[in-house]
Amino acid sequence: QVQLVESGGGLEQAGGSLRLSCAASGRTFSNYAMGWFRQAPGKEREFVAAISFIGYTTRYADSVKGRFTISRDNAKNTLYLQMNSLKPEDTAVYYCAASPVRIAVRPHEYEYWGQGTQVTVSS
Secondary structure, eight states, rough: OOEEEOOOOEEEETOOOOOEEEEEEOOOOGSSEEEEEEEEETTTEEEEEEEEEESSSSEETTTTTTTTTEEEEETTTEEEEEEOOOOOOEEEEEEEEEESSSSSSSSSGEEEEOOOEEEEEEO
């Protein structure tokens, strides 16, 4: 079992920045590729960013490329998402997830999920 707890969400104005964190516990953090997903009201959960086991490889959704940065600190068992130049359309609940297989962009490829943290961007 891997337990994931997100933090760092909140209300921010358009153009501002937020940094999300995801604290992991349970099994060895570096054995899991990690991802961030988000879900807005009335919409399906969508991929945001993913990072490989050690952090050498990252992938981003086109909608956040150049604005968001995913990173991880395996010594601290923590995943991060730095979000800059926020837009109102970034408003959603953000979830971190862990995959024991590989870096992935589809939700069903992830085995463990956090409870989510709300990000609201005002115009």
